[in-house]
Every structure is written in structure tokens, then in C-alpha cells.
Amino acid sequence: MDAETTTGFIELDDVEKVFDVRRKTGFMRGERHRVRAVDSISFRVARGEMVGYIGPNGAGKSTTIKMLTGILTPSGGRLRVAGIDPSRERTRLAHRIGVVFGQRTTLWWDLPLRDSYRLMHRMYRIPDARYRENLDRCVELLDLGELLDVPVRQLSLGQRMRGDIAAALLHDPEVLYLDEPTIGLDVVSKSRVRGFLRDLNAERGTTVLLTTHDLTDIEQLCKRVMVIDHGRLMYDGALAGLHEVGESERTLVVDLERQLPPIRLESAPSVRTVKVEGPRQWLAFPASESAAPLVARIAADYPLVDLSVREPDIEAVIAKMYESATGM
Structure with missing residues (x-):
């Protein structure tokens, strides 16, 4: 068992990031105050793990990733990625990581995708055969064939996101940081x-x-999820456990053949009808429970036309966690 297996491929020990912010208090006057964007966070990520790192806007997610890539230097604590201190050896680390920021691109704005990828080829000194193999694979699986000769500025947000993901993977990074990778798709x-x-x-x-803000991304990709809010790590574990801690609910939107009284399921006391609008009804049920048995019972007892499941809002889950932690 190697060191990375026992200690973690990514390691954070009491990492914090503090910004000094100047706030205007009057004409030609201001005062400085300190904003703690990341507050003594510690965690380990093993090589090969896929981990969701979630929280509301301003929670400290992007700040953490910027420290992991070396863009920002921690104000305190210890941080290592593959044994490398990102802020001190940023260039060395760059060859081992890939980064996709949903709201920003690493591609050249006025160049076609193909030319951006050629620049990546030279910058990272990717062997020719490996570059062609990786590019062909990304083009096929991300459906980029018709976009290679299109300037980046002419791509839609969704097309650019797929282009950015391909660019981040051309040099075979060992770790990939994805900040809202499905935004706009x-x-x-x-x-x-x-x-x-x-x-x-x-x-x-x-x-x-x-x-990500899309819990479906987490459900389909990650076995483990970490929740950060106000710079603090609030939860680290399975997604089902997060729903239990936050007492979150999913919503089943049911379309019936005709308007009926609110759906009642005596065999499912945890399910409640929260809204009725003509033949459409909204049912809330614990997010930790499977929707399949609920759908089967409704289909057996009611004239069902269509249905959909809506995931709980991350902010709502975290708010519930706060209420539970403070006893509110």
C-alpha cells in the first residue's frame, strides 16, 4: 500500500483562506475587515475517487479549488496534491491536474477549438500519438466533431463547456477539478x-x-459528498446520509387523467400532497427513499398520465442541516 493510498491523493489539514476587504464608510473614508472564505477545512481524497463538493453560492467551493490548483495561496494550514504544495510548485502540478470552471474558459476566444487544442498539445508537450488518441476520444464522446473549426466566441455555453472538458483532459491529468461542469447543458x-x-x-x-448545484450530477457520479457552507465543512459522507441529516424531500409531480381530490396513500404515511392544480398534483416524500414503490402504488390506484421527480434544492438541504445543528 503506497503513501497516497494511506494518506490521500489530495490532503487538506486545517486549511483556511482569509481576504482583507475594504468597505467604504463615508467620503474618502473606509475600514478594513477580514472575510474568512475557507475556515479550517480538513479532508482526504484517495486516488481514483469521485467526490461531490457542494454548497450554496459564496460557501467557499471555488476558493478551495483555486487553492488546490495553486491559483490562491492558503492563509493557514497544510495542503498537498499528489505530494505537491500547489502554491509553491504550481507549474509542476499543472501537468498532473485538469480544471474546468463553468463560468470561465481556458480556450482561446478568437481561435477555433481545433487550434486551442493544438496549443494545449504544445504547452503540455503531449506525445503526438497520445494527443491524437485523447482528442479523437473526446471529440467522439463529447460530440465535438462539427465544432472543431468554430471560433470559441461563437459557441453556446453548453458547447463551450464540452470543449473545455476536452481541453482539460488532453494531457492525461491524474486529478480533474470540475466547477459546475453541466451548467448551461x-x-x-x-x-x-x-x-x-x-x-x-x-x-x-x-x-x-x-x-455543482445539480444534485443529479452527484447522484449519478459520486459515492461521496462533502458539504461546505460559510467556509466550514458541514458534512462528509454518502448522499443518502446527507438527505437524512438535512431531512430533505423530493417532489413527485403527478399528472392524472382528470382532477381528483388530493392523493392519499395509507401505506406510505411519509408521503404528503403539498399542492393540487387541476389534474396535476405535487407530492413530497423523503429524499432518502426510492421513488419507484411510490410511483407503482399511484399507478395502481389512480389514472396516471405522466410524472416527474424533482430533486431537493441544495440550499434548502443545508438550511435544514443548520436548523438541526442549532436546535431551531
């Missing part, structure tokens, strides 16, 4: 990207740290 593209990431992890053992 349609349902088909999301499914394609998720399948691609699953295959990447299974075939090449790429370590993935994923931040």
Missing part, C-alpha cells in the same frame, strides 16, 4: 458528459472533485 448533453466522466474514472482511475 441540455438534458442530452448532461447525460453525455456524465457518461463520459464515469468512463474516464473507471478506465483511467482519474480522481475527480466535482462542485
Whole structure:
């Protein structure tokens, strides 16, 4: 068993990041105050793990990733990725990591995708055969064939996201940081990207740290999830356990053939009808429970036309966790 297996491929020990912010208090006057974006976070990620790193806007997710890539230097604590201190050996680490920021691109704005990839080829000194193999694989699985000669500025957000994911993987990184990778994607593209990431992890053992507001990304890709809020790590474990801690609920939207009284299921006391609007009804049920038995019972007892399941909002889950922790 090697050192990375026992200690973690990614290691954070009491890591914090503090920013000094100047706030205007009057004409030509201001005061400085300290904002603790990341507050004494510690965790380990083993080589080959896919971990969801979630939280509301401003929680500290992107700040953590920027420290993991060496863009930001921690204010305190110890941080290592593959045994490397990111802020001190950023260039050395760059050859071992890939990064995708959902709201920013690493591609050249005025160049076609193909030319951006050629620049990556030279920058990372990727062997020719490996570059062609990786590019062909990404183009096929991310459906980029018709986009290679299109300037980045002319791509939609979803197309650019797929292009950015391919760019981050051309040099065979050992760890991939994904910050909102499915933002702006349609349902088909999301499914394609998720399948691609699953295959990447299974075939090449790429370590993935994923931040997202879409819980479906986490459910389909990650066995482990970490929750950060106000710079503190609030939860580290399975997604089902997060739902139990946060007492979160999913919503089953049911379309019936006609308007009926609220659905009542005596065999499922945890299910409650929260809204009725004509033939459509909204039913809330614990997020930790499977929707399949509930759907089967409704289909057996009611004239069902269509249905869909809506995932709980991450902010709502975290708010529930806070209420439980403070006894509110």
C-alpha cells in the first residue's frame, strides 16, 4: 500500500483562506475587515475517487479549488496534491491536474477549438500519438466533431463547456477539478458528459472533485459528498446520509387523467400532497427513499398520465442541516 493510498491523493489539514476587504464608510473614508472564505477545512481524497463538493453560492467551493490548483495561496494550514504544495510548485502540478470552471474558459476566444487544442498539445508537450488518441476520444464522446473549426466566441455555453472538458483532459491529468461542469447543458448533453466522466474514472482511475448545484450530477457520479457552507465543512459522507441529516424531500409531480381530490396513500404515511392544480398534483416524500414503490402504488390506484421527480434544492438541504445543528 503506497503513501497516497494511506494518506490521500489530495490532503487538506486545517486549511483556511482569509481576504482583507475594504468597505467604504463615508467620503474618502473606509475600514478594513477580514472575510474568512475557507475556515479550517480538513479532508482526504484517495486516488481514483469521485467526490461531490457542494454548497450554496459564496460557501467557499471555488476558493478551495483555486487553492488546490495553486491559483490562491492558503492563509493557514497544510495542503498537498499528489505530494505537491500547489502554491509553491504550481507549474509542476499543472501537468498532473485538469480544471474546468463553468463560468470561465481556458480556450482561446478568437481561435477555433481545433487550434486551442493544438496549443494545449504544445504547452503540455503531449506525445503526438497520445494527443491524437485523447482528442479523437473526446471529440467522439463529447460530440465535438462539427465544432472543431468554430471560433470559441461563437459557441453556446453548453458547447463551450464540452470543449473545455476536452481541453482539460488532453494531457492525461491524474486529478480533474470540475466547477459546475453541466451548467448551461441540455438534458442530452448532461447525460453525455456524465457518461463520459464515469468512463474516464473507471478506465483511467482519474480522481475527480466535482462542485455543482445539480444534485443529479452527484447522484449519478459520486459515492461521496462533502458539504461546505460559510467556509466550514458541514458534512462528509454518502448522499443518502446527507438527505437524512438535512431531512430533505423530493417532489413527485403527478399528472392524472382528470382532477381528483388530493392523493392519499395509507401505506406510505411519509408521503404528503403539498399542492393540487387541476389534474396535476405535487407530492413530497423523503429524499432518502426510492421513488419507484411510490410511483407503482399511484399507478395502481389512480389514472396516471405522466410524472416527474424533482430533486431537493441544495440550499434548502443545508438550511435544514443548520436548523438541526442549532436546535431551531
